Amino acid sequence: MLNVKLHHLSFLTENQNSMVDFYQNMMGMSKISHPNDDVILQAKNRIIHFVEGAKNTLNYAGYITPDIESLEKLRSRHLKAGLNLFKSPSPIFGDSAYAIKDPDGNRLVFGYSAEKTKEESSMAGRMQHVVVASTNVEPLINFYADQVGFVISDIVKKEDGQITSCFMRSDTEHHSFAVFLGASNKLDHNCYETDSWNDIRDWADHFAEAEIPIFWGPGRHGPGNNLFIMVKDPDGNPVELSAEIEEVEQDRQTGFWIHNERTLNSWGKGLLRVD
Ligand SMILES: [Fe+2]
CATH class of the missing domain: 3.10.180.10 (2,3-Dihydroxybiphenyl 1,2-Dioxygenase, domain 1)
Structure with missing residues (x-):
């Protein structure tokens, strides 16, 4: 068993303002400060990273391990399975995270972060x-x-x-x-x-x-x-x-x-x- 959970998602969009408005207003999320033009939104237990690009595209999905040791074990397992490991595109996880690419080009990122999403009240999701x-x-x-x-x-x-x-x-x-x-x-x-x-x-x-x-x-x-x-x-x-x-x-x-x-x-x- 991988023992990972979906932690955050990144979508490509041509329509960043409308997407950000929707996820802010309808999904109760707020901006996390971030150095470049991308927008990252979060609410309790949900984080999305919006990046300019062709819409309806998963940029990457970030899966979190329970701790840093499990991440290292998973990396070894994936190397042993013959996967090509790439640099993580996720600013949410630290440098220890890595990415894989499936046959359609979808990217999954495996990483760990001790940081919790903010706990202030928002609808459960x-x-x-x-x-x-x-x-x-x-x-x-x-x-x-x-x-x-x-x-x-x-x-x-x-x-x-x-x-x-x-x-x-x-x-x-x-x-x-x-x-x-x-x-x-x-x-x-x-x-x-x-x-x-x-x-x-x-x-x-x-x-x-x-x-x-x-x-x-x-x-x-x-x-x-x-x-x-x-x-x-x-x-x-x-x-x-x-x-x-x-x-x-x-x-x-x-x-x-x-x-x-x-x-x-x-x-x-x-x-x-x-x-
Ligand atoms: Fe579903």
Whole structure:
């Protein structure tokens, strides 16, 4: 088990002002001072680093180890697995962090920081998972499972056997990363785990006040069993608020699901990225 958690995300955007406004006003985040033109926002348990570039692109995802010793062990493991390690692009982690690049060019950063996000009150939403879409999921899945060390919790397949989603865990939570089959290689969505179903109600009321519609949900996903709603940020990236994500036993076998609406949302309408 990797024993890492999603700690922060970096998105490329052509529309930095609108994106920063949305994440400040709607996601309750505030600016961290930073020396260059990038903007870094944080609230309790969530940090996003915005960088100019083609929108709907994951610049990198930062995963945190429990301590610096675990980071060194992970680095050795990744070197032994034959991964190319790159300099970390994350200003959030220190110099000991390193990056890897998947077959689609997505970067994951592994690092450690003892610094806590500020604890002042904001709506509950711990950055919990990120999903990338790809036109060619199998090389990505093999890369993350065989070399990086994520464990596959659940796989969703079409009747003809084509994989449409793969949910992967890096600790006891059902997934902290996933790959979806899509029409292009891009960021699919980012997700924030709340403390309870009532928090999702509060988030929904908060979005309603700003006339931001929920475009999918409320519902319950099959894989992960989590309750969810989704809204879109100004770049069109889905933002998910979740509760009750499944805790997984270490020896749990990989589950297999059929690609249909009920798998994606047992409460009703599914949002199928591909038919
Ligand atoms: Fe999700």
